[in-house]
Amino acid sequence: MTSAIKTSKLSKQYKKGVRQQQVSALLDLDLEIRRGEVFGFIGSNGAGKSTTIKILMGLIQATNGQAWLFERPVTDPAARLHVGYLSEHPHFHDFLTPLELLHLLGTMRQMERKTIARKSEELLGLVSLSEAANRKIRGFSKGMVQRLGIAAALLGDPDLLILDEPMSGLDPLGRHLVATIIRDLQRQGKTIFFSTHIIHDIETLCDRVGILVQGHQKYVGSIQEALYPAGNLFEITVRMPEQWAPAQTILGSLRLLWHKESLYNFELTEAEISSATQAVIAAGGGIVTLEPKRRSLEELFLDLSGKFGEKGQSDLTSPAS
Numbered sequence: 001m002t003s004a005i006k007t008s009k010l011s012k013q014y015k016k017g018v019r020q021q022q023v024s025a026l027l028d029l030d031l032e033i034r035r036g037e038v039f040g041f042i043g044s045n046g047a048g049k050s051t052t053i054k055i056l057m058g059l060i061q062a063t064n065g066q067a068w069l070f071e072r073p074v075t076d077p078a079a080r081l082h083v084g085y086l087s088e089h090p091h092f093h094d095f096l097t098p099l100e101l102l103h104l105l106g107t108m109r110q111m112e113r114k115t116i117a118r119k120s121e122e123l124l125g126l127v128s129l130s131e132a133a134n135r136k137i138r139g140f141s142k143g144m145v146q147r148l149g150i151a152a153a154l155l156g157d158p159d160l161l162i163l164d165e166p167m168s169g170l171d172p173l174g175r176h177l178v179a180t181i182i183r184d185l186q187r188q189g190k191t192i193f194f195s196t197h198i199i200h201d202i203e204t205l206c207d208r209v210g211i212l213v214q215g216h217q218k219y220v221g222s223i224q225e226a227l228y229p230a231g232n233l234f235e236i237t238v239r240m241p242e243q244w245a246p247a248q249t250i251l252g253s254l255r256l257l258w259h260k261e262s263l264y265n266f267e268l269t270e271a272e273i274s275s276a277t278q279a280v281i282a283a284g285g286g287i288v289t290l291e292p293k294r295r296s297l298e299e300l301f302l303d304l305s306g307k308f309g310e311k312g313q314s315d316l317t318s319p320a321s
């Protein structure tokens, strides 16, 4: 199967300020995104996500290395014929209406007038902007511009979508809408590559993730492996009767992470689950949640940056990238 996106030792150095000081934004990125895959690209602010995306879109040139879209080098504009793109800060001519904008973009794509009209109506409906179809973009909120950007990215019925923080600026309903669109697109066999800071979106939408730390690729693989490190630690939250104290039971030997009124949250190993739950029930308590302990995105970034930042490698096993 051919790849939708491939990069080999992709690197970018910017020149900054009057002294043209070199800033290394990306170093030796090796990625391969398969067709039909939803791939999340994560990393702290300034990690190099948008730099990578801009190189793929031909907006800036790599200093070293190569990148391909559907096996065509990104330096060939034809590589992007079947690609839809949402930039990090979508910005449109604000004197236009959504219908006029989509007409302009469709014309630039040499689409037929009738097709543009049909697609525009369909896409504005999809992103819940039908009511605003004839209103000037000038009066749009950030979330409305973002949703319009997604409609614009879908106009040419692309096989590959490259979205730089598609959920940015969206309210919960807007995020749900975009998540649904991404799922539908994947069902249609499209490939989606998107950057984000929202862990929930990565967990629920992505087949694989790539993690960048200060321009270095630290991990490519399943998000589960990255967030649920080996060690089999769990967290249990229990509701206990008044006057109860952990020390009275086996739970006293566990690590208490937090306690609020009648709720207690402990860290425990898989082997301790059975005796702990029995002790809770015997004491007249109830189990509220029991789940594998996972790292937060912050912890993951700190871990990857702190431990491996200087060495440039990760101890997370990285399945086929």
Ligand SMILES: Nc1ncnc2c1ncn2[C@@H]1O[C@H](COP(=O)(O)OP(=O)(O)OP(=O)(O)O)[C@@H](O)[C@H]1O
Pocket (backbone or CB within 6 Å): 014, 015, 016, 023, 024, 025, 043, 044, 045, 046, 047, 048, 049, 050, 051, 052, 088
């Ligand atoms: N045009 C530019 N000139 C100089 N330096 C730049 C330029 N664009 C980006 N950089 C630098 O390159 C690094 C990577 O930036 P990039 O925008 O790719 O990060 P990002 O991962 O997209 O961050 P964010 O999550 O904040 O969007 C940063 O240190 C940034 O300051």
Ligand SMILES: [Mg+2]
Pocket (backbone or CB within 6 Å): 049, 050, 051, 088, 164
């Ligand atoms: Mg960015």
